[in-house]
Amino acid sequence: MTYKNTSFTRLFLILSLFGILLNSCKEKTVSVFDEADAIINSIVVPTFPDKVFDIIEYGAISDGETNNSEAIKRAIESCHQAGGGTVLIPAGKFLTGPIHLKSNVNLHLEEGAEVLFSKNKADYLPVVHTSYEGVELMNYSPLIYAYKQKNIAITGKGTFNGQADKTNWWPWCGAERYGHIEGEPQQRDDHNLPRLRKMNENAVPYTERIFGAGHQLRPAFFQPFGCENVLAQGVTFTNAPFWVMHPIKSTNVTVDGVTVSSHGPNNDGCDPEYSKNVHIKNCVFDTGDDCIAIKSGRNDEGRRVNIPSENIVVEDCEMKDGHGGVVMGSEISAGVRNVFVRNCRMDSPELDRAIRIKTNTLRGGFVENVYVKNIQVGQVKEAVLKINTYYGIYDNQEGEHIPSIKNIYLEDIEVENGGKYGILIQGREENPVKNVTLKNVHIKGAATPMLVENSEPINFEDTTINGNKY
Structure with a gap:
């Protein structure tokens, strides 16, 4: 298609450019946490x-x-x-x-x-x-x-x-x-x-x-x-x-x-x-035990009930002792989606993990769309983020239900003492963990920066662990 040099054409091009710029601005200003606000506003x-x-x-x-x-x-x-x-x-x-x-x-x-x-x-x-x-x-x-x-x-x-x-x-x-x-x-x-x-x-x-x-x-x-x-x-x-x-x-x-x-x-x-x-x-x-643990049924029961836990917003909380700050699992067979965590403080020598997902192939289930922003972590024992699809395997917890874990997003996280691992991810070869993003995450004092198995490559942006940029 060709354009003639007319006033109408110039106006059309100007309006088109304005529309592109407007859409670009919208993309930059709209946050996934707008969805969290919408959930809050919908709650009676x-x-x-x-x-x-x-x-x-x-x-x-x-x-x-x-x-x-x-x-x-x-x-x-x-x-x-x-x-x-x-x-x-x-x-x-x-x-x-x-x-x-x-x-x-x-x-x-x-x-x-x-x-x-x-x-x-x-x-x-x-x-x-x-x-x-x-x-x-x-x-x-x-x-x-x-x-x-x-x-x-x-x-x-x-x-x-x-x-x-x-x-x-x-x-x-x-x-x-x-x-x-x-x-x-x-x-x-x-x-x-x-x-x-x-x-x-x-x-x-x-x-x-x-x-x-x-x-x-x-x-x-x-x-x-x-x-x-x-x-x-x-x-x-x-x-x-x-x-x-x-x-x-x-x-x-x-x-x-x-x-x-x-x-x-x-x-x-x-x-x-x-x-x-x-x-x-x-x-x-x-x-x-866990400070907050989001669940959805154990094994066959969860699959029969088939009601995912969803649209959960956690904000402005303080997590002290506990196995995990915000956890999904282990009873998780019907799945969990749309979890938003923001503006929280997690700090204790007895707090094991900040964010944790735990399941296995008896539980199965899915976890998707987990967004964590603006979290201050003083210290944790084991890991800042732990995703474990082998939970409880020493108690004969293996089955035929491969978990699905995807879209895990951490932004603006400051950690003074990251414990044994900064990031610990143990997915399954049959269905690796997908789309984990760390943006402006800074972890100090982790004995081992990362241990990642059976996961797509982590998306890093402005992130450091023990002072090393990823």
């Missing part, structure tokens, strides 16, 4: 009517010894029947069994309130529909539980104390350092995890997977199961039996300003599973 944060139901008025006694289960239950039921509002737990020590939330109820802890959960295992019966390490079952009730509810919250400046310790709940993990005595029942006994995992393989309906009394599988602390519009704000969790916050099959979950200070076995801070549109912000995680 529950609000509640201005009605208060004080548990004292329902007979609760703050002596730390009287079991207030019935008083709290009556307050929640009254609040729910009245169309919603706030169930108030005032300052003081209140002993209770499990708390079951209902729609449109905000359970609010005043500053100085401490909820002590009963050490009597029988208080957590009858069994409820719950989950253990990525497998659904009927088991002891979580300490705070909501099942298929809408618009629920736990808020305030008080403390939820699970009262788990080396004499209660923790010994069931089977580790001597958590109080287990050799010969006593524990979760790896044949009637516990082996039985549950065989039921998983055989697709036994969850209603027939009856555990609870006579079994040693610990309950989660706070578990919204199949819920919509969930808020946890301001509260502190301590002394958890097992995973601390476990939103499963839930949508629109906000965790804001929560402190988790719990160093028991499997004391993950927050484990979204089969969940969508999750916003975790302004939190402090000081945990006995």
Whole structure:
């Protein structure tokens, strides 16, 4: 095509050039984190009517010894029947069994309130529909539980104390350092995890997977199961039996300003599973296991359920002790996508990794579109970024499901002490890790800068490890 030297042609060329420049500017200014902002804006944060139901008025006694289960239950039921509002737990020590939330109820802890959960295992019966390490079952009730509810919250400046310790709940993990005595029942006994995992393989309906009394599988602390519009704000969790916050099959979950200070076995801070549109912000995680671990079912169960965890934003959080800062896996068989982590501080001699992806060929699953930006790492033990597709292989964790991991992006990361490895990637020859990018990442003090196996070449931009540019 030829152009004649006319005013119209000159105007056409000018407008075309302007369009090219405009599109170029848009490409430079639009960030993948605009998608994170869009996710946040789409999340419905529950609000509640201005009605208060004080548990004292329902007979609760703050002596730390009287079991207030019935008083709290009556307050929640009254609040729910009245169309919603706030169930108030005032300052003081209140002993209770499990708390079951209902729609449109905000359970609010005043500053100085401490909820002590009963050490009597029988208080957590009858069994409820719950989950253990990525497998659904009927088991002891979580300490705070909501099942298929809408618009629920736990808020305030008080403390939820699970009262788990080396004499209660923790010994069931089977580790001597958590109080287990050799010969006593524990979760790896044949009637516990082996039985549950065989039921998983055989697709036994969850209603027939009856555990609870006579079994040693610990309950989660706070578990919204199949819920919509969930808020946890301001509260502190301590002394958890097992995973601390476990939103499963839930949508629109906000965790804001929560402190988790719990160093028991499997004391993950927050484990979204089969969940969508999750916003975790302004939190402090000081945990006995992963700070945040995004999950989506174990093995055959995850593939049957087939609900990926997706659209998860983590920002402005502090990660202290823990196996990993932000982790995907290991129960990950339905996959994880669209994870955004920004403006976080990770620092502890007991923090093993900053960003971690863990799976194997029994789990399979996929992880894609993980974006990490503006992270300050003081020190980690093992690696800043660890991608491991051989997780647990010494426990016979090999199968036929090759994981897929791609589109992992780290930008503006400063690390003072990178631990054993700066970057550790162990993919699979059948499906190597794809499209890992490090931009403006600076790692100091790594004993070994990188160990990378079965991965496409890493994309480096303005990145240094131990002062060497990559």
